[in-house]
Amino acid sequence: MKALPSIAFNDFSGTAGNVTARSTSGGTILSVRPFPSKVCSQSQRARRNSLATISRAYKQLTDTQMKGWAALAEKMKGTSLFGKSAELTAHNAFIRINSNRRMLGQPLLTDAPDCQHCIPAVTYSGILVTTRRVLVSGIESPSEAYRLAVKMSAGKSPGVSSAWNATVVITPGIADDWGDASLTTLYNDKIGFLPKEGEKVFVELCWIDTASGMTGEPERTVVVCSSEEQAEAEGFVERKQFTTGMIVNEEKKVLDMDIEIPGGTSQMVAEGTFDIHGYCSYFYERLAEDTDEMLEGSTMVFSRASSRPDFKPGMMSVTFSKIWESGRYHQQIAVSHRAGGYEQQCEIFGSNPLMAFNI
Amino acid sequence: MIRITATGNNFGAGDIIFTAFVDSNLLILNAEVTFDPSNPAYRAVSGLEIYVPDLPFERSAVSGMLMFGTLDGKKNGTAIKSRIKDRNTIAVEKVTAWDDNDTVTLVFSNSYVPRNIRGPVTRLKWNIADTTDIAGGTASNGQTYWTATDEWVFLGIALSRLEQADAGTQVSFRIRGLPEMEDFDGILMDNQAMSPSVGTAMLRFHIRDNVFTVEHIHPDRSWHYMQHCGFICYVPRKRVADE
Numbered sequence: 001m002k003a004l005p006s007i008a009f010n011d012f013s014g015t016a017g018n019v020t021a022r023s024t025s026g027g028t029i030l031s032v033r034p035f036p037s038k039v040c041s042q043s044q045r046a047r048r049n050s051l052a053t054i055s056r057a058y059k060q061l062t063d064t065q066m067k068g069w070a071a072l073a074e075k076m077k078g079t080s081l082f083g084k085s086a087e088l089t090a091h092n093a094f095i096r097i098n099s100n101r102r103m104l105g106q107p108l109l110t111d112a113p114d115c116q117h118c119i120p121a122v123t124y125s126g127i128l129v130t131t132r133r134v135l136v137s138g139i140e141s142p143s144e145a146y147r148l149a150v151k152m153s154a155g156k157s158p159g160v161s162s163a164w165n166a167t168v169v170i171t172p173g174i175a176d177d178w179g180d181a182s183l184t185t186l187y188n189d190k191i192g193f194l195p196k197e198g199e200k201v202f203v204e205l206c207w208i209d210t211a212s213g214m215t216g217e218p219e220r221t222v223v224v225c226s227s228e229e230q231a232e233a234e235g236f237v238e239r240k241q242f243t244t245g246m247i248v249n250e251e252k253k254v255l256d257m258d259i260e261i262p263g264g265t266s267q268m269v270a271e272g273t274f275d276i277h278g279y280c281s282y283f284y285e286r287l288a289e290d291t292d293e294m295l296e297g298s299t300m301v302f303s304r305a306s307s308r309p310d311f312k313p314g315m316m317s318v319t320f321s322k323i324w325e326s327g328r329y330h331q332q333i334a335v336s337h338r339a340g341g342y343e344q345q346c347e348i349f350g351s352n353p354l355m356a357f358n359i
Numbered sequence: 360m361i362r363i364t365a366t367g368n369n370f371g372a373g374d375i376i377f378t379a380f381v382d383s384n385l386l387i388l389n390a391e392v393t394f395d396p397s398n399p400a401y402r403a404v405s406g407l408e409i410y411v412p413d414l415p416f417e418r419s420a421v422s423g424m425l426m427f428g429t430l431d432g433k434k435n436g437t438a439i440k441s442r443i444k445d446r447n448t449i450a451v452e453k454v455t456a457w458d459d460n461d462t463v464t465l466v467f468s469n470s471y472v473p474r475n476i477r478g479p480v481t482r483l484k485w486n487i488a489d490t491t492d493i494a495g496g497t498a499s500n501g502q503t504y505w506t507a508t509d510e511w512v513f514l515g516i517a518l519s520r521l522e523q524a525d526a527g528t529q530v531s532f533r534i535r536g537l538p539e540m541e542d543f544d545g546i547l548m549d550n551q552a553m554s555p556s557v558g559t560a561m562l563r564f565h566i567r568d569n570v571f572t573v574e575h576i577h578p579d580r581s582w583h584y585m586q587h588c589g590f591i592c593y594v595p596r597k598r599v600a601d602e
Contacts (some may be wrong), residue, residue, distance in 0.1 A: 178475035237477040260420070263478020265384045266508075267470060269420040297482045300504050300515030300591060302423035302438035309456055311558045313425070313438035313548055315517055315589045317502055338502040339517035339589030340548045341559045349440050350423025351472050352591065353513050355485030355506050 054098045057108055058091050068112035069094045097213035103172035104147060104210050119216030122148065122205040125179075129201050129223045130231050131194055134183040136205070139176040146207040147173030148181055149215060153202040155195025155225055163202045164220065173208045180239065195225040237263070240295070242333060247285040253277065254285060259318065259333070261295070261354055268299045268354040270318045273306065273347045274335065281344075282336035286323075294322035294331050296358075301350035305343035312341030316348050360510060360595045363388070366447075367410045371400035377467065378595060380510050381415050385472055386443070387511060387593045391544070392465040396428070396458045407451040407465070408444070419443035419471035423591075425546050426465050427561040428457025433553050434561040436464075436546075443471050456557050466546045468592035483508070488516050489535040492570070496530040497522040501587065507538050512594045521547075522584035523576050531572040539597040542567050550587040560585075566594060 061069070069090035088096070098108045125138025139148060151167040170186050188194060195201050204218040226234075240261040244254055257272040276283055298319035305312035315338045322329040335348065365375035372394040380387040392409075394401060401407075419442050427436025437454060444450040449471075457463055488503035501517030516534075523530055542565070549560035562585075564573045576583045 178473070180475060239475060239477055240480055241474075260474050261480050262384065262420075262472050262474055262476040264476060264481055265472045266481045266483050267385065267472045269472060269474060271421055295480065297480075298485060298504070300502075300517075302425070302591060304438045309557050311437040311454065311456055312552070313436070313559055314550070315515065315548075315591060317504075317515075336502075339587050340550050341552070342550070348423075349421045349438075350591075351420055351470050352515060353483045353504075353506050354480070355504055356482045357485050359482055359484040 058094045072112040100213040113212035129225045134187045136181040149208045151204040155199030199225045253283045267351045269351040285333045287331040295320040297354040297356040299352045303348045306345040314340030369408045371398035387470045388467040390467045396463045409449045420474045422469045424469040428460030429462045430460040435558045436561045437558040490532045491535045492533040494531045495528040496524040498532040515591045517589040541595040543594045545592045547590040549585045
């Protein structure tokens with residue numbers, strides 16, 4: 001049998017496997033040899049692959065196209081993109097613009113875009129950061145081609161005066177929903193947790209032009225996280241909106257849903273696309289997270305088969321009620337075919353009065 | 360209720376006049392717009408637009424309305440989407456399935472509201488429609504809704520069966536409890552299509568002195584009934600001074 005010296009029990013220096021021993025006057029110190037991790041996250045891998053692909057694509061450009069990118073890079077000197085201001089080469093400009101476009105799901109641009117037009121500053125009425133939500137509201141979108149790009153920091157203690165180097169991209173480009181950009185889920189996904197009450201959050205906002213991949217000058221602001229109660233006391237009113245992401249949807253009957261009760265209108269706006277598989281021409285859904293206030297009311301809207309050339313129209317009721325389950329009330333939403341034609345794959349759309357019996 | 364006269368349209372429909380209820384965050388329109396789908400203006404556009412004087416808000420959520428094509432006197436149609444595109448434009452979805460018909464009719468009796476208005480939820484009284492004074496056949500209720508403000512009555516009525524007593528008699532009925540309404544012409548949808556099998560059959564109904572009368576049901580067939588048919592419409596209330 002071959003005897004191997006053990007660095008753990010012998011007084012000498014050297015490496016065995018992943019363990020290194022060194023002798024000092026005080027004895028022998030053992031340490032695990034450091035290995036650089038070759039494991040990268042899925043998003044890191046995607047980003048690196050994307051940059052490599054874009055970089056390779058640059059080499060396929062014609063001389064004229066490269067000259068176009070060189071001219072653009074010259075114009076972009078001093079122009080900040082997502083807060084970065086640098087001397088750019090044609091290759092840098094190509095990668096920067098196209099990586100922005102990639103993040104938005106847009107194809108690569110081979111011809112340099114025209115950057116003569118300036119991208120306006122972001123106009124919004126407020127940023128609300130509470131222990132439960134992150135919301136930019138009152139956004140005035142200058143064009144349907146623009147998306148809102150947002151960088152934010154994790155919650156910082158009130159004494160921190162600058163954390164601009166600690167902001168991360170929360171979204172590379174989001175379309176506002178009637179002036180709102182709800183960033184709660186995105187913030188949770190990117191940062192991992194919402195800030196605590198009293199913490200500072202550093203926020204950078206800019207428009208990104210989806211056609212060119214160019215971004216505007218970032219707007220910087222610092223928001224202090226408040227409690228929901230404080231936000232309400234200061235006048236925040238929650239939007240009465242029910243979307244696909246808010247329901248349990250275990251059977252995946254709801255492909256897409258956006259139902260809203262605009263304040264003071266007595267109307268329910270209902271838009272949805274469904275696959276009501278099974279034997280029934282109706283379904284019930286529950287909110288994944290119940291709100292304090294349960295909505296009760298109903299309306300009837302038009303429906304239509306999703307298949308073509310069928311176009312079979314019908315009428316469906318949309319009803320909000322509360323149900324008692326597991327010791328407490330839950331918000332329930334029911335959609336039911338009532339008249340006209342019906343197909344399992346169907347959509348509803350329209351706004352009609354929200355009605356209730358107990359008025 | 361007021362009248363809104365369109366300043367034009369992009370699909371060759373001629374003059375369009377709406378009966379309208381206008382509030383700061385609610386617009387209700389009533390009109391039928393009939394045009395020839397073979398006209399070049401209609402053929403050239405991908406979406407229909409009606410131009411109007413200033414509307415009360417900049418844009419609206421998607422609204423639902425009906426359209427139907429008429430071929431050899433028979434009406435088949437579907438539900439389509441409409442929205443306020445800007446202060447001067449009402450956009451209507453273009454559906455080409457009935458482009459070979461003699462005419463296409465857009466049926467406005469729908470409401471437009473903006474989204475994202477933060478404020479208290481307000482609800483109206485849900486009344487069940489109970490058909491009464493039925494003459495000429497059968498009119499059985501399904502799931503029904505009606506509600507009213509001082510200006511308009513909303514009707515979302517599903518009928519489980521509507522049947523003529525004989526080939527020559529139209530069915531008529533009242534709905535118990537409805538306030539006095541202006542005379543009104545509406546469109547009722549069947550649950551089946553006439554041939555060809557696209558959309559569903561559409562029938563006209565009239566409201567005169569609060570009596571609903573449905574046009575002859577399938578006059579060219581041996582059976583004269585519909586099941587699971589219904590209508591959604593906004594009917595102007597009769598003004599107190601007129602009653």
